Amino acid sequence: MKELKGNCPLCSLACPLVVAGGERGPIFGKDALLSVDWDRSADSKFGGSLCARGNALAELLSHPKRINYPFMLGERTTIAAAVSETAKSLADVKAAHGAGSIGVLLGENLTNEEASLAARFAREVVGTENIALFAPDDAPLFRAHLARDFSGVKPAGPKPAGERAVSLVFGDPFSEHPCTAKNILPGRYGARGSETIVVSPDTNHTAWFSNRHLRCKPGGEAAVAAGLLKAAAEKTKAELPAGLKQLLDKADWSEIERLGGVSKDAIAGAAQSMLGAAKTAVYVSNIFGRFGAPALVYSFAEALSRLMPGEREFVPQFVQQNTWGVYSTLAASGASDCIRKLADAELRALVILGLDLFSAYPAGPIEKAMREKRFTVTTQIFWNQTAERANIVIPAATLMEKPGTVSPAFGEDIVRADVMKPVAGCVSDGDFLAMLAREMGSELAPAGAPKRLANRSASTDGLSVEWSEYVSAQKEIAGAEIALIPWSEAVHAADGSASRNFHWSEITCPDAVLMVSEEIAAGLRLSKGDRVDVSTAGGEIVLPVEITKRLAGKIVAATIHFPAVRKLFPWRLSAAGEIVLGPVAAKLSRQRAGY
Structure with missing residues (x-):
């Protein structure tokens, strides 16, 4: 065999x-x-x-639900007919509205070579600059990584003696990246004095194992990260980059405590524990809507990690496997305003590759834009809402079924040469693009090693502006009747577009639930299994209730791997065209019997 x-x-x-x-x-x-x-x-x-x-x-x-033949307007067709109709439709839109009315959206189910090929297809074949990665969970971390280089931050003293190890965790890697537990758990059960510190507003799967849980306010992770860095810098008199030092000097302890919900003493105690460890590891595990300011969490956490005097490791973890590979490949070929144009309904045709758009973020502007499209073609592994709204659906190969390079972490490239044969009828995104380009009168030669953007900026400009925006967002959450945060389950992966089809998740987590604190349950007289109406500025849904001790106060959490839950987080774009997500104000009302 x-x-x-x-x-x-x-x-x-x-x-x-x-x-x-x-x-x-x-x-x-x-x-x-x-x-x-x-x-x-x-x-x-x-x-x-x-x-x-x-x-x-x-x-x-x-999987028996894998798409293994193309569809045209919901009817089965051949790959040749689908490619021909796609070429004709794109040409018609281009003739009527110009090349700038066509957009190419990419997801993580592409190799780096395919991302490079997609950029060439957009620019050389279609003639449009509208090409972008759609990855709201991960993109802020990539921007923070490229925009600020903290390699100049030096360790604050010699390595401490002994074997004590401390892991600092932002988020819930035990859910999003379960095998991480093999590295983190020694922080709880290893050498005497070792510990695991978790920063989160909920007792999530990782926090449950922690020695020290810094339970912050919803969205308070950035403030706690700033406090940890501030405490460590004050203790060691460390030199920090000018922009970072200016921000930390301006953010006094009363503001950090108010925004983060964790006391100065608790933060300073955690920082002291890290400074005294022979080995530290700092993990950042974001998912859709978790952190109030993911880019700030990343920047503060990296600077804090570099400040540690012992052996140190900084581990940012991305929700999906090759979002960094696609992002860095596209960034090397120039910026794009594609996502803003999509939301503003300026695009008349869409080519969606390696992405279930409605699982990633089915926000109101996305639904409206898809309804108003003249033409959409998409590659999909399973039948889903994106496929339902497309004119043409191409059966897609998975990353295990096509050769090429993926980049799951900064500085890590995996080359897949020997791969599984695709399910009969499925094609790689690269092969589809090559066939489509040929039908449109161009030849796209297979891409070699693509040029990727890897250089980081030494500037710390923009930190103060982001901090001000974060302060405003936290004030809004602080005044909310109830705060909604995402809840992640280990049986699901990322946005759930693949895992919702799997047998194990259909048994253990088939539908979204709303987890509520005992305080909220008592106030609304809720019991397990009751159904409540959840409304936010983004939308409204009805969810079954699960009462839990993992939440405290006026906080609820909904399973984030389902489109209906993601839609509750309202659509916001930054001036740079980046999707802005974080905990959101919510209102609950108990459903009456019979509804």
């Missing part, structure tokens, strides 16, 4: 695994039986561990 070593594509950890079997043919034999196992090599990441999602990866590769 053939074995193939690869990497799980379901999150940015890219855990190594071994796929066996899966030989497709007219006769089902033993070689056709597909299985997934750990990679037990001596140097295998996380000791070869796989989470529940990775262990069930065979479902993604051979």
Whole structure:
């Protein structure tokens, strides 16, 4: 039986695994039986561990719901007919409204080479500059990484003696990146005095294991991160970049406590623990709507990590596997205003590749724009709301089924050369683009190693502006009757566009639920299983209730892997065209019996 070593594509950890079997043919034999196992090599990441999602990866590769033939207006067709109609429709839109009325939106189910090919297709074949990655969970971290280089921040003294290790965690990596637990848990159960510190407004899956939980206000992670850096810098008299020092000097402790909801003493105690550790690791694990200001959390956390005198590691974790690869490839070829134009309904035709737009963020402007489109073509793995709204749907190969490079972390590239054969009828996004370009009268040669943007800016300009915007957003949340935050479940991956189809998630988390604190449950006289109407500035839905001790005060949390929940977070764009997300003000009302 053939074995193939690869990497799980379901999150940015890219855990190594071994796929066996899966030989497709007219006769089902033993070689056709597909299985997934750990990679037990001596140097295998996380000791070869796989989470529940990775262990069930065979479902993604051979799922009966996989799309394996093209659709045109909901009817089955051939790939040749679909490509021909796509070329004709794009040409018609271009002739009627100009090339600038066509947009190309990319998701993470593309290799770096395919992202480069998509950029060339947009510019050389269509003639449009409207091409962008749509990744609201991860994009703010990428911008923070490229916009500010903190490599000049030096360790504040010699390495402390001993073996004490401290892990500082923002978010919930045990849910989004479960195998991370192999590295973090020694901070709780390792050498004497070691500890795990978690910053979050809820007792999430990671916080449950922490020694020290800095329970912040919803969206308060950035303030707590600023406080930790401020406390460490004051303690050690460390030199910080001018823009960063100016911000921390301006943000006094009363403001940090008010915004973050954690006392100065608690923050200073955590900072002191980190400064005294022989080894520190700082993790940033964002997901849709979790942090009030993801870019600020990233910047403060990186500077704090670099300040530590012991061995140190800074680990930003991305929600999806190759969003960084696509982002850095597109950034190298220039900026785009595509997302703003999409929201403003300026685009008359869309090419959507490697992305379920309605799972990523089904905001009102997105729905309106899709209704008003003259033409949409999309590549999809499963049938979904994006496919339903498209004129033409192309059956897509997964990242495990196409060769190329992915970049799941800063400085990490994985080249997939030996891959699974795609499900019969499925094509890679690169092959589809090449066929489409040829039909439109151009040749797109296969892309080699694409040029990618990796250089970081040494400037810390803009931090004060972002902080001011963050302060305003936190004031709005502070005045809310109830704050809604996202809740992440380990059985789902990212926006749920793939994992909602899988057997294990259909059993353990088939639908979204609303988790409420005991305080809110008592006030509304709620019991488990009751249904409540949840309304925000973004929308309104009805969800079943789960009462939990993991939340305290006027906070509710909804399962974020479902489009109806993501729609509750209102659409906002920054001046730079970046989607702005964070905890949101909400109102609850108990549904009457019979409704």
